[in-house]
Amino acid sequence: MTNLGALITSVELCSSVTFPTLKKLSVKDMLMGHELADLELDVSFPCFPDVVTIWSSVSKHVRQQLLKEEAVSVTGLGTFYIKKCHSFENGKMLTFQRPVFSLSRTVAQIRELQRASVPVPGEIKKVPVSYKKIHLDVPYSEEVVQHCMQETLDFFYFILKKKEDTDFILKDVGTLAIRGREVKMTFCEDFLLSLNKSTDMVEKLLTKKWVISDKEVTLFPSRFGRVHQFPQFEIRIVPRRVSLTDIETCTEVGSGLSSTGTKGNVSD
Structure with missing residues (x-):
């Protein structure tokens, strides 16, 4: 298992x-006198439960606000x-709900992405994640919650600046x-079901690619064959994408081997 303190250093x-906050939270059993077992929050991630506990509460808050x-x-x-x-299909009007995500300007600028701004309709109330509400849900001060979130994002930005690939899980x-430079926001099927109350509608959303299931993330290839996973601070193996450089290199090597008579079966 990765040592978060050493990784941060x-x-x-x-x-x-x-x-500094991530370092403190990486210290084993630093839960301010509370045990994880005492938390009502479901913490199922295997690594760094203190950091993940805070982000699990962030995710819980996001989900609750969206369902409202x-x-x-x-x-x-x-x-x-x-x-x-x-959607009008087979003579019937279908009504459904789908989640929409707009990437922050900060992340878009780091990776030089063409950020498509998705304005929130005026009739929808917009709220920021509440550090106070998260603080009430976990055994940490409001200040620790805020600093943990910001430092996790700072670490996330650092990895992006290194041109590495990432998965950020809510x-x-x-x-x-x-x-x-490809960005995809995928969603949990259970969350889609909570929005639409119909498994048939969820299936239609996914089949028509109106929404991408988070189950597909494991199949998204990376040219490195790995991704950095947040907020777990883990490295996960994924399918490797063959880049143009790789193809050119293989072609050059193959050409060189062919010219020396060693391409394919090798003979003395």
Whole structure:
């Protein structure tokens, strides 16, 4: 298992950014006198339960606000809202709801992405993630919650600046997958069901690609064959995407081997 403290220290050595709160939270059993078993919050992630506990509460807050039909902003990551849609099929008008995500300007600028701004409709109330509400849900001060979130995002930005690929998981909401300059926000099928109350409608949303299931994230390839997963601070193996450079290299090597008579079966 990765040592979060050591990981943070190694990043600090080659960066001007520091992570004092993450360092404190990485200390084993530092739960301010509380045990994880005493928490009502479901913490099922295997690594760094203290950091993940806070982000699980963030995810819980995002989900709750969306189910109230409010737009919710996670500063530095992006904004979510629910769009009511209609589709005319087989002589029937279908009404459904699908989640919409707008990537933050900060993340878009780091990866030089063409950020398509998705304005929140004026009739939808927009609220930021409430540090106070999260603080009431976990055994940490409001200040620790705020600093943990910001430092996690700072670490996330550092990885993005290194041109690495990432998955940022909001538990029971979805996963923001970044591969190179491609960005996909995927959503949990259970969350889609909570919005639409119909498994048939959820299936239609996914079949027509109106929404992408977070189950597909494991199939999204990376040119590195790995992604950095947040807020777990883990590295996960994924299918490797063959880049143009790889193809050119293979062609050059193959050409060289062919010219020496060693392409294919090797003979003395």
